[in-house]
Structures are given as structure tokens and as C-alpha cells.
Amino acid sequence: MKTWFITGASRGFGLRIARLALARGDNVVATARQPQAIISALENHPQLLALPLDVTDEKAAAEAAGRAVARFGRVDVLVNNAGYGLLGAVEESTAGEVRRLYDTNVFGLLNVTRAVLPVMRHQRSGHVINISSIGGYMAYQGWGVYGSTKFAVEGITEALAQELKPLGIHATVVEPGFFRTDFLDASSLSTTSEINDYAETVGAMRRFAAGANHQQPGDPYKLACAMLVLADAANPPTRLALGSDTVARIHEKNALVERELNEWLAVSLSTDHSAQTN
Numbered sequence: 001m002k003t004w005f006i007t008g009a010s011r012g013f014g015l016r017i018a019r020l021a022l023a024r025g026d027n028v029v030a031t032a033r034q035p036q037a038i039i040s041a042l043e044n045h046p047q048l049l050a051l052p053l054d055v056t057d058e059k060a061a062a063e064a065a066g067r068a069v070a071r072f073g074r075v076d077v078l079v080n081n082a083g084y085g086l087l088g089a090v091e092e093s094t095a096g097e098v099r100r101l102y103d104t105n106v107f108g109l110l111n112v113t114r115a116v117l118p119v120m121r122h123q124r125s126g127h128v129i130n131i132s133s134i135g136g137y138m139a140y141q142g143w144g145v146y147g148s149t150k151f152a153v154e155g156i157t158e159a160l161a162q163e164l165k166p167l168g169i170h171a172t173v174v175e176p177g178f179f180r181t182d183f184l185d186a187s188s189l190s191t192t193s194e195i196n197d198y199a200e201t202v203g204a205m206r207r208f209a210a211g212a213n214h215q216q217p218g219d220p221y222k223l224a225c226a227m228l229v230l231a232d233a234a235n236p237p238t239r240l241a242l243g244s245d246t247v248a249r250i251h252e253k254n255a256l257v258e259r260e261l262n263e264w265l266a267v268s269l270s271t272d273h274s275a276q277t278n
Contacts, residue, residue: 001025001026001027002021002026002027002076002077002231003026003027003028003029003068003072003073003074003075003076003077004017004018004021004026004027004028004029004030004075004076004077004078004079004231005029005031005064005065005068005075005077005078005079005112005116006018006028006029006030006031006079006081007031007032007053007055007079007080007081007082007108007112008031008032008055008081008082008083009028009030009031009032009038009050009081010030010032010033010034010035010037010038010041011037011041012081012220013081013131013176013220013223013224013227014030014032014079014081014082015030015038015041015042016220016221016223016224017079017081017224017227017228018030018038018042018048019041019042019224020224020225020227020228021228022042022045022047022048024228025047026047027047027048027049027071027072028045028047028048028049029049029051029064029067029068029071029072029075030042030048030049030050030051031050031051031052031053031064031082032050032052032053032082033052033053033054034052035050035051035052035053036050038050049067049068049071049072051064051067051068053082053112054108055082055104055108055109055111055112056103056104056107056108056111057111058111058114058115061111061112061114061115062115064112064115065112065115065116065118065119068116068119069119074119074123075116075119075120075123075126076123076125076126076127076231077126077127077129077231078112078113078116078120078126078127078128078129079129079131079227080109080112080113080128080129080130080131080153081131082104082108082109082112083104083105083108083109083131083149084101084104084105084189084190085143085146085189085190086098086101086143086145086146086189086190086191086192087142087143087146087189087190087191087192087202087205087206087209088142088145088191088192088193088194088202089141089142089144089192089195089198089201089202090144090145091195091198092192092193092194092195092198092202093144093145093192094192094193097145097190097192098145101145101146101149101190102149102152105146105149105150105152105153106149106152106153106156109130109153109156110156113128113130113160116128117164117169120164120167120169121167121169123168124167124168124169125168125169126168126169126170127169127170127171127172127230127231127236128157128160128164128169128170128171128172129171129172129173129174129227129230129231130153130156130157130171130172130173130174131153131174131176132150132153132154132157132173132174132175132176133146133147133150133175133176134175134176134177134241134243134245134246134249134250135147135150136149136150136151136153136154136173136175137151137154137175137241137246137249137250137253138249138250138252138253139151140205141201141202141204141205142201142202142205142206142209143205153173154173154175154239157171157172157173157238157239158173158238158239161238170236171238172230172236172237172238172239172240173238173239173240174227174230174240174242175239175240175241175242175246175250176218176223176242176243176246177218177241177242177243177244177245177246177249178218178243178245189209191206194206218242218243218245223242223243226240226242
């Protein structure tokens with residue numbers, strides 16, 4: 001039996017993961033700004049602890065972690081799932097929009113991670129799973145600021161994996177592609193104002209997103225199943241791509257990086273200090 005701590009668990013990936021974990025007999029601490037939505041979806045399951053949590057509130061994160069341990073005695077799997085999207089050109093994104101996005105997607109993730117890691121360090125076991133996106137591995141027009149928060153999550157997770165390994169704790173960043181959730185709905189996606197000069201690039205992405213809503217290729221139920229497989233792995237990966245679209249884009253990005261590296265290799269290697277340099 002594992003004890004899960006899941007943020008953003010009132011809908012989407014978080015809710016599906018919580019439901020499957022409970023169905024197999026695990027304990028689940030499910031958090032959301034409105035925990036009644038979790039209870040309505042999962043009912044009063046005896047192994048469920050639904051808690052209110054705004055991840056941007058560091059004190060509230062610490063209190064939620066304390067209540068989790070008081071109820072179940074430990075935390076085996078932390079799923080940092082809370083977050084939302086921002087669609088718009090980098091220039092179109094206001095300072096306020098950027099700060100709010102980082103407050104949830106990056107600083108909120110850090111708040112919860114800092115709250116739970118003392119428990120895992122005491123146990124000398126655990127698994128931190130951070131939900132990123134293919135947009136955290138490869139940038140896309142219209143998703144620059146949102147993707148930058150996920151690039152941050154990727155870097156944080158890679159460092160965590162190195163720092164926590166000697167303590168018996170794993171860290172994995174999960175990179176979903178487009179899955180058939182409500183991510184492209186107004187409830188999960190904010191949009192910026194529009195500048196006409198970006199109509200051919202970001203405007204095209206806005207039209208694509210509107211047409212793709214609830215038509216995405218990924219199956220959220222299968223993603224939740226994959227998350228249980230990940231949580232049970234004795235030697236989990238640092239990075240897990242989910243979805244055929246993500247796999248294709250990773251191959252594309254890696255090929256591009258390798259090609260540019262080779263094209264500019266002479267310049268790259270020309271900058272090392274040498275004995276002849278004055």
C-alpha cells in the first residue's frame with residue numbers, strides 16, 4: 001500500500017490518478033482549492049483525505065503535508081499536478097500574467113515539494129513526480145511563457161533526481177503531449193491580448209487549440225494507468241514521455257539540437273582557453 005499526495009486533484013489527470021490509486025487500495029491525500037469537488041467525484045472513501053490547498057500558499061502546503069502524515073503516517077508518492085496554461089505570444093504576455101503563472105506552475109510546485117520532502121527524507125524513501133509537458137522539452141509559438149514554466153520544472157526535477165538519489169528518493173518529470181482533458185478549456189487555459197503582427201504564428205496556434213479541444217490524441221485514463229506503473233517502478237526514469245506526439249517531438253528536437261551542434265561545432269570549440277591566448 002502506498003500513500004499518495006496529489007495536487008490539482010479535483011479534475012483532469014489528478015482526479016484520474018487518485019481514483020485509480022484508491023481502487024487498488026492505496027491511501028490518497030488529494031488536494032485542490034475546492035476539495036468538495038474531490039469528495040463529490042470520489043465520495044467519502046475511507047482511504048481518501050481531501051484537503052484544501054492553494055499551492056501558492058507555502059504555509060498551507062506545510063499544513064497539508066502535516067495533516068497527511070497525521071492521517072496516514074507517511075507519503076510515498078508526491079504528484080505535483082496543479083497548474084494551468086497561458087496561450088499567447090511572449091510579447092503579448094503581461095508582467096502580471098507571467099507572475100501569476102509562475103506562482104502556480106513553478107513556485108507552487110516548489111512550495112509543495114519543500115513541504116513533503118522532509119517526510120520522505122525521514123523515511124529514506126519516496127518518489128516525487130512532477131507533471132511537465134512536451135512544451136517543457138520543445139518550445140512552441142504561442143506557448144513560450146507557459147513552456148518556460150515547464151522548462152523550469154524539467155530543470156528542477158533533474159537536479160532533484162541527483163540530490164535525492166543518495167537518500168533513497170526518486171524524482172521523475174512526466175511530459176504529456178495533448179491529452180483529451182479540459183486543458184484547452186477556459187477553466188484551465190488563460191489567453192493574452194492579441195497583437196496583429198503575430199496573427200500568422202500565434203494566431204494560427206490559437207485556431208489550432210480551439211479546433212483540437214477535446215479532440216486530442218491522448219487518453220487521460222491510460223495516462224493515469226501509466227502513472228501507477230511509474231510509481232511502482234523500482235528504478236524509475238528521470239524523464240517519462242507520455243503520448244505518441246510527445247515521442248515524435250522529442251525525436252525532432254534531439255535531431256535539431258544534434259544538427260545545429262555539428263554545424264557550429266568549430267565555433268563552439270574555438271572558445272576554450274589555450275596556452276597561446278594572451
